[in-house]
Amino acid sequence: MPPNQLGGSYREMISTAPSRNKRRRWVPLWYGGGILFIGSLWLFAARVTKSSLILPGPGETVEALISLVQHPRFFPALGASLGRVGLALLIVFPLSLMVGIPAALYKPFGAFFKPLFTLIGATPVLSIILIAFLWFGQERTPVFAAVLMVFPVLTANVIAGIQQLDQGLKEVVQVYRLSPVRSFRAFIFPSIVPYLLGGLQSGLSLCWKVVVASEVLLQPRYGLGTGMQQAKAMLETPDLFAWTVVTVALAGFMEACLYWIRRYETHYR
């Protein structure tokens, strides 16, 4: 270790600890300031354009949101999109474990799946949605497209997790002859959980985007994207904004859930 690096970490431990705490106390304030900034920018732009067709202001959007929530189709739409995202995650989670673990352990298996991942990565999301529509119809395609897009992300994380397995603990597993099942439960799975959750964090926002995009394109009976597309067709821009706010809020809510799961997961550290 070079001496300056040692000195740096040493100094950090002693002298900057209180000032760093002080700085951390300001973080929520700056966060709130950022929200205020976006809000006032929005308000200002809405005042300038003076047209609810082009850019409805925050007030109009909230009004549209309130009437939207009272609409009988709102909660089915919300539930449908949430269900699609949930179902996609439920499918992609075991799938990426089943492919990622052997792909990390056996090189040929990994090489076999590599072209598939490259293909998925290079294909535009929209063409996947349009092609899948021909096979699965408008109700199931959003789930399929989301699974297909999130699968490589999550699998890459699983592979990284397996490659980082602690070799010392692996010897413990070998010495005490733990069964394959026990070794998975006690060693492999806990080792890759941080990687899985990290992959899930990027996978989750991707999942929302793909599900909503395919709903906009394919118009299933219920869905946030369906609502957006209809609002756009009727030139109800405040409604379009309201649907978007709902989507952002839902995605944010799920991300917050994930944050709490990650907080719990690290309790032993």
Added chain:
Amino acid sequence: MKLIIDNLNFSYTEHSLFKNFSLFLDDDSRIVALLGPSGCGKTTLLHLIAGLLAGQIPPTKSRFAEAGTNKGGPSFPMGGTIIFESGPITTVSYVFQQDRLFPWYTVYENVMLVVQDLLPPVEAAQRTRRMLELGELWEYRHRYPRHLSGGQRQRVALARAFVYPAPLILMDEPFQSLDIPLRIQLMRCIQLLQREDPRHIIMVTHDPREAIFLSDRIIVLTEPPVQVALDMPNVLNAEERSYQHPASAQLEARLYQALSELPSRYSPF
């Protein structure tokens, strides 16, 4: 129990580490200390006995030898045999230089892990409790390794080695990272566990005082290709073995001399 190492040949590179190396251990001495300069292949020898090195076929496929034979031994691609004759169980326990505990498991779970698939549940729980009590760890059973001191963690590793019903325990400089009072405390812990449930122990160390304190037989190994330089029983009684005792100092001087007489390029003596 018998451990016969016969004409062992092993090397990582073109320089052979073991060349026609032979060693015979039996019931006459329960704790054997292998003393030798750093990097002389002591750890490799333990790995070979445990069957941990790549390309080695583990002693038996199951944890138990086939009825009637009670013989198992890892095979060696480079020649030689290690024959391990024991009771019905042909596996070993291993205490590593680092504690190598599973960070996501509590103290109790870490110890329980190695016996929960092996023994009936009640017996496994009882054994785990007994070993933790002997290691003065029972009150910390719900803690995670991160929240223990280095000495406590290494005691958990010892409890894990003793809870596993292997006739032979291999120890690879288990006290290396600890200061002297903790080393003595840990060696007393081993004596206590040994009194409760006697095993054969092969302990690797480069500190003659540890060998004197704990072992019944002391073997000094040479630089590679490894040979036995000195093989003597430790006849000192419990009182004479303490660090300050003149008899211990005398034996220590003799061992130091044996170590310094090794024909070696790297020997610091």
